[in-house]
Amino acid sequence: MAVLGTLLRNRRPDERNHAWNQANLFGPQSLTITSRDFSDDGTLPLKHSGTRVGGQNISPHLTWSAPPAGTSELLLVVEDVDVPLGANPAIHCLALIDETRLPSPHELPPGALGKQTPAPGVTLLRSFISRGYHGPEPLKGHGPHRYVFELYALGTSLLDRPDRDALTKTRPRRLLASLDVPVLARGRITGISQR
Numbered sequence: 001m002a003v004l005g006t007l008l009r010n011r012r013p014d015e016r017n018h019a020w021n022q023a024n025l026f027g028p029q030s031l032t033i034t035s036r037d038f039s040d041d042g043t044l045p046l047k048h049s050g051t052r053v054g055g056q057n058i059s060p061h062l063t064w065s066a067p068p069a070g071t072s073e074l075l076l077v078v079e080d081v082d083v084p085l086g087a088n089p090a091i092h093c094l095a096l097i098d099e100t101r102l103p104s105p106h107e108l109p110p111g112a113l114g115k116q117t118p119a120p121g122v123t124l125l126r127s128f129i130s131r132g133y134h135g136p137e138p139l140k141g142h143g144p145h146r147y148v149f150e151l152y153a154l155g156t157s158l159l160d161r162p163d164r165d166a167l168t169k170t171r172p173r174r175l176l177a178s179l180d181v182p183v184l185a186r187g188r189i190t191g192i193s194q195r
Contacts, residue, residue, distance in 0.1 A: 031187030044191035050137035059113035059133035136193035155182035
């Protein structure tokens with residue numbers, strides 16, 4: 001695998017295809033996201049990586065500043081923006097968060113995005129594999145991969161829509177491209193993983 005990673009070393013998705021750069025997801029960058037597990041542009045600990053590379057596939061702790069008034073729910077997008085296969089970043093997790101149901105305000109504890117036992121208030125949507133958090137498993141020798149945890153404060157609830165069931169089954173890129181709700185605020189934090 002190290003040979004493949006080295007051969008693809010200069011291949012990255014088009015920056016324009018990152019969720020953060022989609023026009024329908026623009027909004028004020030007023031949310032501050034932090035983690036007890038890693039600093040912005042810091043290394044993600046191995047336990048947050050996928051099991052195929054020796055990790056435990058545990059989503060990291062995340063906390064954020066208070067969203068603005070009028071926020072109905074939060075959309076969390078976790079992307080590997082350096083995956084070398086295809087024009088789009090790989091979406092490692094997509095979730096809707098109802099802050100009124102979280103155990104602690106403005107915070108997800110470690111493991112809160114687990115497929116089998118998501119935290120109260122977390123609705124897991126489809127990602128590039130299935131549902132739930134999928135930790136980093138970058139190609140060996142490809143270089144550092146940025147895993148961007150993006151949070152969007154939505155002014156309209158997606159879970160209250162009549163097409164909720166269809167929405168929860170929609171492929172992640174199609175869902176993100178089709179969002180037509182106001183983004184009141186957004187923020188992000190990036191963790192690095194490399195093999």
